[in-house]
Amino acid sequence: MKGRFITLEGGEGVGKSTQLGRLAEALRARGLEIVETREPGGSPGAEAIRGLLLEGETERWTPEAEALLFAAARADHVARTIRPALARGAWVLCDRFLDSSIAYQGEAGGVGVEAIRRLHEIGSHGFLPDRTLLLELPSGVAAERLDSRGGADRMEAKGDAYHDCVVAAFAALAEAEPGRYRRIDASGGAEDVTKRLLEALVDLL
Numbered sequence: 001m002k003g004r005f006i007t008l009e010g011g012e013g014v015g016k017s018t019q020l021g022r023l024a025e026a027l028r029a030r031g032l033e034i035v036e037t038r039e040p041g042g043s044p045g046a047e048a049i050r051g052l053l054l055e056g057e058t059e060r061w062t063p064e065a066e067a068l069l070f071a072a073a074r075a076d077h078v079a080r081t082i083r084p085a086l087a088r089g090a091w092v093l094c095d096r097f098l099d100s101s102i103a104y105q106g107e108a109g110g111v112g113v114e115a116i117r118r119l120h121e122i123g124s125h126g127f128l129p130d131r132t133l134l135l136e137l138p139s140g141v142a143a144e145r146l147d148s149r150g151g152a153d154r155m156e157a158k159g160d161a162y163h164d165c166v167v168a169a170f171a172a173l174a175e176a177e178p179g180r181y182r183r184i185d186a187s188g189g190a191e192d193v194t195k196r197l198l199e200a201l202v203d204l205l
């Protein structure tokens with residue numbers, strides 16, 4: 001059996017984490033071994049870096065330092081968690097991955113897309129997902145969900161212009177790589193969204 005590496009991406013408040021859990025259950029019901037993980041984090045070293053990235057003042061890190069920390073966390077996560085799981089035939093579902101660094105640090109943070117790809121080449125040997133599911137919502141809906149959740153972390157606190165840029169960057173990435181990406185309408189009931197996500201994986205099953 002062949003392991004698959006699936007990532008979920010999107011702006012803030014699109015329901016990725018909920019959907020990742022639901023998708024994992026649906027795939028387990030088909031007899032697959034599923035590893036659920038997230039970034040930044042997913043291995044002990046990367047979880048330690050997560051604290052550095054998500055806590056503290058918005059301006060705690062320069063955009064470049066921030067990009068390096070995300071890449072360092074990812075390098076550890078890929079080597080210690082993702083690759084070993086894939087090697088034993090498990091499917092790995094990951095909440096955010098490289099494309100978040102491209103959209104957030106590369107585009108919105110101004111570090112540049114090519115610089116982020118170079119860091120990924122060094123840190124993780126350019127390792128890419130088999131499929132990336134981009135969850136999309138009308139911006140007003142995502143903002144409402146976030147307001148009701150409260151307690152913004154360091155990244156969420158970056159402001160509307162930054163987050164609008166992130167959403168546009170994801171859409172452009174999906175258009176540029178139609179083989180790897182599927183754009184998923186994240187509106188409506190959770191059950192419907194999970195169904196759409198599963199449909200976007202049928203060719204890999």
Ligand code: TYD
Nearest residue numbers: 012013039040070096097100101104155156
């Ligand atoms: P998290 O609490 O996991 O948020 P979410 O539910 O939105 O995924 O926090 C992760 C935050 O880090 C989120 O704001 C996106 C940001 N991020 C980056 O800026 N670059 C990255 O490479 C990754 C993986 C995440």
